[in-house]
Amino acid sequence: MALNGIDAVVFGVADMAEAKRFLDDWGVSQISAAPDKLVYQTRDGGEVIVRPHDAPDLPPPIENGNTVREVIWGAANQPELDKTLQSLRTVESFRTGPDGLARATDPNGLSLAFRVSKRAPIVVKPTPTNAPGTHQRVNQRAPVRTQAHPINIGHVVVFADDLAKMRAFYLEKLGFVLSDEYPGFGVFTRCQKVGGHHNLFMMSRPGKPGINHVAFTVQDIHEVIGGGIAMSKKGWKTEIGPGRHPISGAYFWYFENPLAPPLEYYADEDFCTEEWQPTTYERKPELFAEWAIDGGIDGTTRRQLAPRDRSLRGHA
Ligand SMILES: [Fe+2]
DSSP: OEEEEEEEEEEEEEEHHHHHHHHHHTEEEEEEETEEEEEEEEEEEEEEEEEEOTTTSSOOSSSSSSSSEEEEEEESSSHHHHHHHHHHOOOOOOOOESOOOOEEEOOOOOEEEEEEOOOOOOOOOOOOOTTTTEESSSSOOOOOOOOOOEEEEEEEEEESSSSSHHHHHHIISOOOEEEETTTEEEEEEEEESEEEEEEEEEEEEEOOOOOEEEEESSSSSHHHHHHHHHHHHTTEEEEEEEEEOOTTTEEEEEEOOSSSSSSSEEOOEEOOTTTTTOEEEOOOOHHHOSSEEOOBTTTOOBBBGGGGGGGGGTOO
């Protein structure tokens, strides 16, 4: 498989200072901060790049407001990158940018760039669990985490103007693999056969392409919860979460933010190999969330902010 993950996401934003404040709280590491360019990294070296929305060298937006302007996909090495580029060369929008990176525009209008990955995958050990007869955590206290440190940028979810065209582009031109599907509505895909359940989920929304969210992997549910509570404590508003997706199995927490549509912490998604059997699902609300907290958890009281208390969600 030619591509091995998301190497960077480029955001175009209206307020660089607010974006910086959010990323400092989100737990990614600042690499550089210029007035017209912020660069932060996840633990594996994946990059969050933020530019003013009107920077002349940014690819055009696919929707109004703060949003993703480009996704940079990585390949393990040059031969693997070349394999992807070979099939992409037949795409009309294929080009080489001024920075030397190969680029193409997907059928949704989103700019994609490709490079030999700068990430160095890291191995983490989630908190071991105990159950009667199976004790993985012995003479060891379970942690309470107080801050997330995202490991990588795991997936992007988009609203597809033409889902069939998007499905064909990613599966046939970029070598993505189908993980699960809502026929005619949503397609979960991963960029390599052996990997996390999805790197790209596409949902049909004819006439209105856009970004649904961008997701950052953390090591376990305790980091989803601890990281989310830290964000709440700093005044950032929950979009929805914490909760758990039945499809992919992941625990999630989504936050409103000044970079784009929601950003997500998630952990414990299904891991797939060639043996994974894609399933088709009929759309039902319980397939988005096995359970979820609407409005988040207050960082101080550690209790749910009920929907009626949403005015309180922004308090620090
Ligand atoms: Fe997600």
